[in-house]
Amino acid sequence: MNGERIAAAMRQSAILAVIWVCTLLVLIGTLTKMPEQWHRRDFSNYYESAWAMRHGIDPYSTNLTPIGAQLGLETNWLVHASETPPFLLCFEPLTRMRPRVAFWIWIAINFSALAIAMYLLLVRRPGLPGRTALLLAGLMLMSAPVNLNFYWGQSQLIVLALMVAAMRAMERDRDGTAGLLIAAAALLRAYPLLLVGYFVIRRKWRAVNFAIAGIAAGGFATLAILGLAQTLSFIHGALWLTDYRVVNRLDNLSLGPFVSRMFWSITGIAPGSSADWVRRAAIGAADVLVLGLTIRATLAVSDRRDPDWRIYSLWIATAVMLTPVGWHHYLVLLAIPFVQMVASATEDRSSSRAIWMAALAYFLSAISLRAFSRFMVPPPTAFQLALPWLARALEETSFVALLTGYIAAYWFATDQFRVPATDVAPASAGDSRLHGQKNHRLKPVPPTSIAIV
Known part of the structure; x- marks a missing residue:
C-alpha cells in the first residue's frame, strides 16, 4: 500500500469513530489518576529542587528526601535535581504556592503547550485535510507518551511546542525567531541544543546566530541570579544521571x-x-x-x-x-x-x-x-x-x-x-507573484x- 492509500483508509468514518472512542477512554483514565499524582514523581522532584534553590540549598548535590518530607512530597529514587538551572528558575514561582495548587497550574501549562503544538501541527499545516487532522489529533491524544507526560508531571510537551513553533517560524522565513525558540528549548532541557547542528548544516546562519545569542543571554541571566557556584553545580546532577542505577x-x-x-x-x-x-x-x-x-x-x-x-x-x-x-x-x-x-x-x-x-x-x-x-x-x-x-x-x-x-x-x-514546486523557495523573496500560487x-x-x- 502506498502512503495515500494508507492515509485514505485511516480517514474512514468508522475508523475515526473507533479512534476517538479509544482516545476519550484513554483521556478519562489519565484524568482520573491525576488527582493523586500531585505529591509524587517528576513534579515532586521539580518542586523540591526549585524550592531548595529558592532557599539557597544546592539541589544537585543535596539529598532532597528530607525536603520532600517537609513539603509532603514523595521523593522516591529522585534524590537529586537533574534539570538545568534555567528550568528550575522558571519553575521557581510555582514553589511560592502549595504543592497541590502548583501541580494543577503545572498541568494547565503543559496542557496549553500540547494545545499550541497540536494547533500548529494540525490546523496551521497547509494542505492537511480536515479528516486527516482529526485522525492525527486522536492518535496524539491517546498515545502513551502524551499521557505519560501528564501522569509523571513531565515537561516534554513544552519542548514539543517550542520545536513545532520553530518549524512554523522557519516556514515564514523567520529564522531568527526559530533560533530563539530552539535556544529556549535547549536552556530548559539541554538536548534540543543538537538542533543548532541542523541550522549549521542547512546554512541558516541567522537561526544559528540567534540561537547562540539566546543561549548566551539565558546563561548569563542564570549566572547573575544564581551565581557561578550554584550554576556549575548542575554538573553534579548531570553526573548523577550517568550513575549505574x-x-x-x-x-x-x-x-x-x-x-x-x-x-x-x-x-x-x-x-x-x-x-x-x-x-x-x-x-x-x-x-x-x-x-x-x-x-x-x-x-x-x-x-x-x-x-x-x-x-x-x-x-x-x-x-x-x-x-x-x-x-x-x-x-x-x-x-x-x-x-x-x-x-x-x-x-x-x-x-x-x-x-x-x-x-x-x-x-x-x-x-x-x-x-x-x-x-x-x-x-x-x-x-x-x-x-x-x-x-x-x-x-x-x-x-x-x-x-x-x-x-x-x-x-x-x-x-x-x-x-x-511551491515547496521550493522562490528565486527572489521580494517577488510577490510567486507567493500564494499553487504549481503542481x-x-x-x-x-x-x-x-x-
Whole structure:
C-alpha cells in the first residue's frame, strides 16, 4: 500500500469513530489518576529542587528526601535535581504556592503547550485535510507518551511546542525567531541544543546566530541570579544521571543507556571496572554512527526549504536518540516527524515503508510499558524464569520503539520522493507573484544511497 492509500483508509468514518472512542477512554483514565499524582514523581522532584534553590540549598548535590518530607512530597529514587538551572528558575514561582495548587497550574501549562503544538501541527499545516487532522489529533491524544507526560508531571510537551513553533517560524522565513525558540528549548532541557547542528548544516546562519545569542543571554541571566557556584553545580546532577542505577533502568531508552545495558548483560563486567572504557568507546561509536547518518542525509538534500520538513524531523529523532538520558515520555517529540509523514502521504509524497515503520514505533510505544509492568514486575517473575531471552527482549521494547521511530524519520528524509514546486523557495523573496500560487509541477529530490536494515 502506498502512503495515500494508507492515509485514505485511516480517514474512514468508522475508523475515526473507533479512534476517538479509544482516545476519550484513554483521556478519562489519565484524568482520573491525576488527582493523586500531585505529591509524587517528576513534579515532586521539580518542586523540591526549585524550592531548595529558592532557599539557597544546592539541589544537585543535596539529598532532597528530607525536603520532600517537609513539603509532603514523595521523593522516591529522585534524590537529586537533574534539570538545568534555567528550568528550575522558571519553575521557581510555582514553589511560592502549595504543592497541590502548583501541580494543577503545572498541568494547565503543559496542557496549553500540547494545545499550541497540536494547533500548529494540525490546523496551521497547509494542505492537511480536515479528516486527516482529526485522525492525527486522536492518535496524539491517546498515545502513551502524551499521557505519560501528564501522569509523571513531565515537561516534554513544552519542548514539543517550542520545536513545532520553530518549524512554523522557519516556514515564514523567520529564522531568527526559530533560533530563539530552539535556544529556549535547549536552556530548559539541554538536548534540543543538537538542533543548532541542523541550522549549521542547512546554512541558516541567522537561526544559528540567534540561537547562540539566546543561549548566551539565558546563561548569563542564570549566572547573575544564581551565581557561578550554584550554576556549575548542575554538573553534579548531570553526573548523577550517568550513575549505574539510572542508566540501568529499562525505561531509560536513549542510545547510550541501551548500549551500556547490552554491554553489561553480554560481558558481565561490573560498572566502574578497568574495562569500562570499552563500554564508553562503544557508546561513542554508536553516537557517531547515528549522527553521521543524520548529517549525510542532511547533506544529500540540497533544497533550501527542506520540503515537508523531512530533515528537521530527522534531527528531532536524532536528538532524542543521542540524549544521555531519555525516558518514555520523550517519544512525544516523534509526533512532529509522524505528522509530517502522514500529511505528505495525503499527496503521495511519503514512502510506504516510512509510514509502516512509524506505525510500528507508535504501536511499540503503546505496548512497551504495559508489557513491562505485566510480565516483569516485580522481578523475577514466572515469565522471566520460563522465557529469559524473550523477557530480555521485551525489557528493551522502549528503546526499540525509539529506534523504529528514528528509522521511520530517516527513511522519510532519504527515500526518493517528489514535491510540488511551491515547496521550493522562490528565486527572489521580494517577488510577490510567486507567493500564494499553487504549481503542481513536480521536482525530484535526489535520494541517498544509505540504507538502514
